[in-house]
Amino acid sequence: MRYVTLMDIYHHHITQKYVNRSGMAHAISCAYHAFHLSGKHKVNPDLATKAALLHDIGHYTWYRDGEWDFSLYKANDIHAIKGAERAHKLLIRLGEHPKNAKDISLAILLHTDSYLPKGNLQLTPLQEVVHLADQADEEPAGNHHYRTISPSKAKKMLSTLDQMVSDKMNRNLLEKDSS
Template identity: 45%
Template sequence: MKLPRITLVSLLTDSVTLKHMRVAGFHHAVVAAENAFQLAKERNICPDLSTKAALLHDIGHTDWEKQGEWDFESYDYFDIHPIKGAERAHELLTLKGEHLGKAREIALAILFHSGSSPINTNLELTPLQKLVMEADDLDEQESGRHHLTEIPLKEAIDRMEELDENIDIHLNRCDERCWNCDKR
């Protein structure tokens, strides 16, 4: 029996996501997911995995403000948001009923999404992991401004509903030749 797909909207509107994604910004998460969908289609990588990982890639961010200003020096040196994000995303996905193999791949893509992270040193990234890193980088702005661009939650939900529809269309046409796609 095929299980229903865990949607981007259900992930975006979950209380865990709403709590933790506010720090990194909904706009950046939405744009990264949209970028991931386009890259996934171009590269024959499963758009379901790609968009979920891109949407949740910064769910591990914490507030690095110091006296009302973002403390980039401390952030660059001490930040572990990929580690925290991978853990949060994996727990969220498994609690929602995501296939365990997919939850693992999404969490690993989040773990390795940041090129500045010391955990990426000397690793050969999978196609999904590279895609999520690139989808994130496509929206990057100087001094982390991409995290400061705001979007109403309603608009973020509307855009994820549209992306969910596009993913469903793609998966219905899928011939299962995507990297790591099992259509579950």
């Protein structure tokens, strides 16, 4: 059962403020990647697409002398930590099931290891899907954050993805019931 749709998330003013700041086109592209990866990794497509859509909601803008400073960002950014907290609060306010909100937030927290000390971290399949979805859409020097998308195209793409997620979840449920 889906408690909150991607369109519900998209229309919220917090999403508009922070996901637009970090790149709505990138976020939507990652959500599509996560959808396709969810089957391969046997992950709930609803959770995967939501986490991928929100994975950069914690970004801060790192500027020096009025110019974006990628090195300052790489050295000091902890957007995944802020993003996990911000996404959790947003999802709970929208009515997401608390366990789902927690799982999505943890996937956001661990979608990048850029701020973590070096070592081995064992990711859950959901966390791995969000990490891979982000990597699949990355461009050098963070350029993926600057691609643009019109609001009408964003809505159309997310509405289509919502339908794809619902259809896949219904198929999975039917397959489960028939076995």
